[in-house]
Amino acid sequence: MAHLTSHHTLPAFPEGLKTAPLVSVSFAKLQNNDEGSSADFFQACKELGFFYLDFVGSQLGETIISEAEELNKVQKEFFALPNEVKDVYGRPHLHPFYAYRYTETEGEDENGAPLRNANYNLRKDDILGQCERLACHPLIFQYQDLFERYVRHCRAAVDVLLEHLNKHLQLPPGTLANLHRIHERSGDHVRFTQNHPGAFNEERARMAEHTDFGSLTILFNWLGGLQVRLPENDEWVYVNPVPGSCIVNLGDAMVKFTAGILRSNIHRVVPAPSTQAHLMRNSLVFFTRPEDKVILKRLKGGIIDAQPQSNQPEPEMTSHEWIILKGTGRLPGVFTSKGFEGKARNPVAQAPPVAVSIPA
Numbered sequence: 001m002a003h004l005t006s007h008h009t010l011p012a013f014p015e016g017l018k019t020a021p022l023v024s025v026s027f028a029k030l031q032n033n034d035e036g037s038s039a040d041f042f043q044a045c046k047e048l049g050f051f052y053l054d055f056v057g058s059q060l061g062e063t064i065i066s067e068a069e070e071l072n073k074v075q076k077e078f079f080a081l082p083n084e085v086k087d088v089y090g091r092p093h094l095h096p097f098y099a100y101r102y103t104e105t106e107g108e109d110e111n112g113a114p115l116r117n118a119n120y121n122l123r124k125d126d127i128l129g130q131c132e133r134l135a136c137h138p139l140i141f142q143y144q145d146l147f148e149r150y151v152r153h154c155r156a157a158v159d160v161l162l163e164h165l166n167k168h169l170q171l172p173p174g175t176l177a178n179l180h181r182i183h184e185r186s187g188d189h190v191r192f193t194q195n196h197p198g199a200f201n202e203e204r205a206r207m208a209e210h211t212d213f214g215s216l217t218i219l220f221n222w223l224g225g226l227q228v229r230l231p232e233n234d235e236w237v238y239v240n241p242v243p244g245s246c247i248v249n250l251g252d253a254m255v256k257f258t259a260g261i262l263r264s265n266i267h268r269v270v271p272a273p274s275t276q277a278h279l280m281r282n283s284l285v286f287f288t289r290p291e292d293k294v295i296l297k298r299l300k301g302g303i304i305d306a307q308p309q310s311n312q313p314e315p316e317m318t319s320h321e322w323i324i325l326k327g328t329g330r331l332p333g334v335f336t337s338k339g340f341e342g343k344a345r346n347p348v349a350q351a352p353p354v355a356v357s358i359p360a
Ligand SMILES: O=C(O)CCC(=O)C(=O)O
Pocket: 191, 193, 212, 219, 220, 221, 225, 226, 267, 268, 269, 282, 283, 284, 285
């Protein structure tokens, strides 16, 4: 049988290593409104906030899989470019968030420069021609059609998920869809990521802990290295990539909209485990965010109304403000249903005001 993905070309994830108990939800069944799959999906969104979305057997799903494989080749080509070329498209001079970004790691490249772990954020509104386009490398233009198809297809899959959530939350029809209209400006973006092999480093691992700030994330990875922190005991465990499935996780906006019914789980990326540890690791992420102007606060209606009211006044900010503050490190700490954990208890008091001049 022909392989749908390139996972078989890589060494297998090590046997016997403890992995996160992500349930697998069939996208084809969700498309067909299968009740059991829909219930499993909602449960996963409440309990772990992470699940495998099995795309096999869905025409849209299999298209997304093959586009992700193509984009994985494009990202490798991009990251192989000379540093000074990539730096043209870098943070913060291009944009504080939608740009190329790196941190230096151990080792040197053939020119004696420190190795870089990097990502490159490419916003949906640039790809779909919905705003004045930020400068991007010619390679991105070369694959414009692929990017556009990928964005539209990921968004179509996300729309299916939002409809199921809307139903389970018993919100008026279209409530979540209306906060995520593809033609409106939003922080949706494609992210390329690349990490060099290296030894596990506790401090680095801790620095990488985060929740995603938006609504739903569609993640493809080919090697282990993603870890989630289990809600029941705070243990960090690996997520084993499954060929034919993407990993979906929920972000902060979903916690805010549902007053904590849904879970945005803390996770991080560390070096791939033993059998894969010598390899360069790439992942391809599609982040969905609420539209830029949407205020991140609990929605009214359905089962959300039965959630306890918080006794701490919450600063209200738009989705755009949230992304820029979090994306530029000005909301430190990890956001959970209980508020910010860790580095900052009262983040807004510590964060400088949002600069109005930041281009969206
Ligand atoms: O690389 C991965 O597997 C996960 C990446 C991730 O969590 C992120 O970019 O937010």
